[in-house]
Amino acid sequence: MVKRHAWAVTMAGIALGTGQLVLAQEAATTPRELPVATAAKLPRWRGFNLPARMNSQAKPDSRHNEPFKEETFRLIAELGFNFTRIPTDYRHWIVDGDWLKIDEADEVLRDLDRVVAWGKQYGIHISMAFVFAPGYNVVKPSAAPSLWTDAGAQRACAHHWAMLSRRYRGISSNRLSFNLWNEPPKLEPAVHLAVVQQVVAAIRKEDPDRLIIADGRDIGKTPSPELLPLGVAQAFHCYQPGQVTHYKASWTKGSDRYPMPTWPWAVANGWLRGTGHPVQGGLPLVVQGPFPAGARLRLRVGDVFANATMVVTADQTETWRKVFLTGPTGKGEWQRSTYLERWKDYQCRYDRDYEIPLPAGTKKLSIALPEGNWLQISELGLRTADGPERSLALDAMWAEAPTPVRYDATKPNTPWQTPDARGREWLRQQFAPAWRELQRQGVGVLVEEFGVFHKTPHDVSLRWLEDALVIWQEAGWGWALWNFTGPFGILDSGRTDVQYEDWQGHKLDRKMLELLQKY
Numbered sequence: 001m002v003k004r005h006a007w008a009v010t011m012a013g014i015a016l017g018t019g020q021l022v023l024a025q026e027a028a029t030t031p032r033e034l035p036v037a038t039a040a041k042l043p044r045w046r047g048f049n050l051p052a053r054m055n056s057q058a059k060p061d062s063r064h065n066e067p068f069k070e071e072t073f074r075l076i077a078e079l080g081f082n083f084t085r086i087p088t089d090y091r092h093w094i095v096d097g098d099w100l101k102i103d104e105a106d107e108v109l110r111d112l113d114r115v116v117a118w119g120k121q122y123g124i125h126i127s128m129a130f131v132f133a134p135g136y137n138v139v140k141p142s143a144a145p146s147l148w149t150d151a152g153a154q155r156a157c158a159h160h161w162a163m164l165s166r167r168y169r170g171i172s173s174n175r176l177s178f179n180l181w182n183e184p185p186k187l188e189p190a191v192h193l194a195v196v197q198q199v200v201a202a203i204r205k206e207d208p209d210r211l212i213i214a215d216g217r218d219i220g221k222t223p224s225p226e227l228l229p230l231g232v233a234q235a236f237h238c239y240q241p242g243q244v245t246h247y248k249a250s251w252t253k254g255s256d257r258y259p260m261p262t263w264p265w266a267v268a269n270g271w272l273r274g275t276g277h278p279v280q281g282g283l284p285l286v287v288q289g290p291f292p293a294g295a296r297l298r299l300r301v302g303d304v305f306a307n308a309t310m311v312v313t314a315d316q317t318e319t320w321r322k323v324f325l326t327g328p329t330g331k332g333e334w335q336r337s338t339y340l341e342r343w344k345d346y347q348c349r350y351d352r353d354y355e356i357p358l359p360a361g362t363k364k365l366s367i368a369l370p371e372g373n374w375l376q377i378s379e380l381g382l383r384t385a386d387g388p389e390r391s392l393a394l395d396a397m398w399a400e401a402p403t404p405v406r407y408d409a410t411k412p413n414t415p416w417q418t419p420d421a422r423g424r425e426w427l428r429q430q431f432a433p434a435w436r437e438l439q440r441q442g443v444g445v446l447v448e449e450f451g452v453f454h455k456t457p458h459d460v461s462l463r464w465l466e467d468a469l470v471i472w473q474e475a476g477w478g479w480a481l482w483n484f485t486g487p488f489g490i491l492d493s494g495r496t497d498v499q500y501e502d503w504q505g506h507k508l509d510r511k512m513l514e515l516l517q518k519y
Contacts, residue, residue, distance in 0.1 A: 032123025034082065034174045037211055039233040042444030045125055045478035046516070047076060047083030048489065049449060053108055054131050055139070056091040063486055068115050075491075075504065076484060077122035080517055084124055085448055085480045086115055087182060089132035090160045099134050099156035102163055109167070116168060119175055127213065127448075127480075128164065129179035133157050138183040138219060139251075147181075148191055157181075157195075158202035165206035173211035178203060179448065183237060186218040189226035200230050213446060220449065221431075223438040234438060235448035240430055241265055241422060243393060244464055248455035257351075259379050259391040261456045263463045264423030266416045268403035270377035270394025274308060274369040284368035285377065285402035290361070292409050294385030297356045297365065300378045302396070304334070306345040308372030314362040324350065324375060351378075367402075382407055382415070392416040413459065424467035436475055447472050447479040451488035454495045462515055469519035481516065490516065 035043035050072060051064050058065035076084065092108035095101040103109075112128065119126040131137060135146050135153025147153045161178065168176055180199055184192060196214055203210055212232040216222045220237035227234065239245040244261040246252040275282035287297075297312070304324045312320040326346040329337040334348035358365070369375060376396050383389040390412075392405065406417040414421075439445045450468055452461040472479050485491040490513045491506040500507035 032077070032121070034123055034125055037125065037174050037177065037444075039211060039213075039231050039444055040442045042213075042233050042446050042478060043125075044476055045083035045446070045480070046519075047081040047085075047124065047480050048484035049085045049087060049480050049482045051087045051131075051483060053092065053111060054087040054089060056089040056108075056132070067111055068118075070114075070118055072484065073115075073118040073122045073124055075506075077124060079513065082124050083127070083478060083480055084115075084119070084484075085127045085129055085179065086112070087129045087131040088112070090130060090134060091132060099152075100159055102160070104163070104167070113167075116171065116176060125175060125177070127177045127179050129182055129448075130157075130160075131182040133181040134160065136181060136184070138185075148185075148187060148195060154195055154198050158199045161199050162202040162206050165203045165210060168210075169207045173209060177211040177213050177233075179213045179215065179235065181215065183215055183220040184217055186222075189217075189224065192217055192224060193226040193230075196224075196227055196232070197230060200232060213444075213448070215448065223434050225438060225441070228441060228443065233444035233446065234435075235446040236431060236435060237449040238427075238431060238447060238468060239450065240427065244456060244460065245450075245452050247453060249453045259381075259393040260389075261460050262390075262392075262414050262416065263460045263467070264414055264421045264426075266392055266405075266414070266418040267420040267422055268392065268394050268405050268416075268418045269397040269400045270302075270380075270402065271374065271396050271398060271400070272308075272310070272367065272369045272377065272402060273374045274372040277374060279399060280401045282368065282370075283401045284366040286404050287365040287367070287380070288363070288404070288406040289365070290363045290409075291358050291365075291382070291407060292384045293360050295358045295362070296383045297358055298379075298381035298383065298389065298391075299354045299356070299367070300381075301350045301352055301354065302376040302378035303347055303349055304375045305340075305347045306343070306373040308369050308375040310375060311368055311370055312356055313366040313368070314359050315364055317359065319359060320356045322354065324372070345373075353381075355383075380405070380416070384409075387412075390415045392418075413463075424470065427467055428471050432471060432475060435477075439475070445475070445477050447477050449480060449482045451482045454487040454493045458495055458497045458509075458511070462511060465512070466515055466519075469515070473519050 037043050052066050052068050055064040093103050093106035095103050116126055133147060134156035135150060145153045147157055200212055203212060213235050214227055214232050216234060216236045217224050224234060243258045244263055244265055246255050247258050247261045249255050272285060273281045304326055307326055308324045310322050311318055325332050326348040334350045336349040338347050340347055377394050379391055379393055381389045381391040403418055408415050408417055435445050452464055483489045487493055490509045493509055498509050501510045
C-alpha cells in the first residue's frame with residue numbers, strides 16, 4: 001500500500017536507523033547459540049521461508065501481508081529448526097510511491113525488528129530477502145525501469161539495503177544475513193556482477209561484516225562464479241520437475257493440465273509419425289504389460305498435423321482405430337486450428353481424451369499411425385477395475401523415436417517404467433555438480449527454497465522431498481522449505497490426503513515433519 005502521509009524521520013526512526021533501538025529491544029532476551037556463519041562456509045541451517053510480509057499489495061491479513069507472530073518462531077525452535085528466510089517488499093515502507101523516500105518508523109520495518117529479536121530469543125538465524133526490489137520481482141515482472149539496466153533502479157535498491165544495513169549494524173552475521181533479491185532472471189554474468197557489486201558496496205559501507213547471500217541466476221538455478229571476487233555466499237532454489245512440485249499451482253501456467261504426478265518421474269516421447277514421414281516414420285509407441293483384467297487405456301491427443309489415422313493393436317489384434325482430421329477452427333472436434341502457410345495445411349490442437357477397453361490377457365500394446373503425417377500423444381492413462389487411474393505424461397521430442405514404455409502393476413506408486421526415469425540421481429545431476437564446484441571454490445551454498453505444492457499426492461511429495469534432502473545432506477547444504485504454515489508446509493497445509501495431528505492449535509503433517517527432522 002502506498003503511503004499518503006508526509007514523510008518524516010522521527011526520533012524513533014533515527015534510533016531505528018542506527019540499529020540502537022533494535023539492540024535495546026533485544027537486551028532483555030536470552031540468546032540461544034547459533035553456529036558461525038561466513039560467506040565461505042555457511043552452517044547447515046534447516047528451516048523455513050516465512051512469506052508473511054512478502055507482498056505489500058496483497059490484501060491485509062492475507063498469508064502474504066500480515067504481521068509476523070512470535071508463536072511461529074517459538075514453534076520452529078520447539079521442533080528443532082534454526083533458520084528462517086524472510087521474503088519482503090520494499091514498497092511497504094516507501095512514501096507516496098517514491099523509491100528513495102523511506103519511512104523508517106514504518107510498522108513493517110518495526111515488524112522486521114521484532115523478527116530479528118525473536119531470532120535471537122529462539123536461536124533462529126534470520127535471512128532477509130527482497131522478493132520485490134526496486135526494478136525487479138519474479139512474481140510479476142517489473143515494468144521499466146529495470147534493475148538490470150537502469151541506474152536509477154540500481155541506486156534505489158542500494159539505498160534500501162543501505163538503510164537496512166544501518167538499522168541492523170552491530171548484529172552478528174551468525175544471527176542475521178541479507179539475501180539481495182529473489183531469483184534473478186537469466187542474465188549475462190557481467191550484467192549480474194555490475195548490479196550485485198553496487199549493492200554489496202552500499203551494504204558494506206554501512207556494515208562491513210554483514211553476511212550477504214546472492215541467489216543464483218536463471219531464477220535461482222545457476223551458480224554465479226562471476227561473484228567470487230565479492231566474497232558473498234550463494235543460494236539456489238529447487239522446484240524440479242515442475243510437474244511434480246507445482247501440480248495445479250494457480251500461478252504456474254498450464255499446471256492445471258499436468259498429469260497426476262509420480263516420483264520417480266518417468267519420461268517418454270509421444271510424437272508419432274505416419275509411415276511416409278521422413279523422420280522416424282511409422283515407428284509405433286510400444287507399451288509392454290501384462291495389463292490387469294478390465295483395464296482401460298486412456299490416450300490424450302494433443303496436436304495433429306494434416307490428418308492422421310491412429311491404430312491401437314493389443315498383442316496381434318487391432319482393437320481401436322480413429323481418423324484424426326484437421327481443418328479450420330469450428331469445423332471439427334479440435335480445440336484450436338492453425339493454418340501453416342509453408343506446408344499448406346492445418347495443425348490442430350485436439351487436447352482430448354479417448355478411452356479404449358483392453359481385451360483380457362493383453363500383454364503388449366502398439367500405437368501407430370499407418371496413415372497420415374504426425375500426431376502427438378501427450379498423456380497415457382491406465383484405469384483398472386479396482387483402482388484409480390495411473391497416468392504418464394509424454395513429451396514432444398520431434399527428432400526422436402517413440403519411447404518404449406512398460407506398465408508394471410506390481411509397483412502401485414510408480415507403475416509406468418521408461419528408460420529415462422527422473423528420480424534421485426536425475427535430481428542430483430540438476431544441482432550437485434555445478435553447486436559443489438562453486439563450494440570447492442570457497443563459496444558457502446544454501447538451498448534457500450524447495451518444496452511441493454499441496455495438490456501433489458502426499459506420498460509422491462514425501463518421496464520427492466526425501467530424495468532432495470538426501471542430496472542436500474550429502475553436500476553439507478542447509479535448506480529452507482517453502483513454507484512453514486501453508487500449502488508447501490508442515491502446518492495447516494490444506495492437503496486432502498493427510499492424516500493430520502492436532503498440535504498447538506494447528507493441523508500438523510507429522511510424516512513430513514519427521515522426514516525434515518531426519519535430515
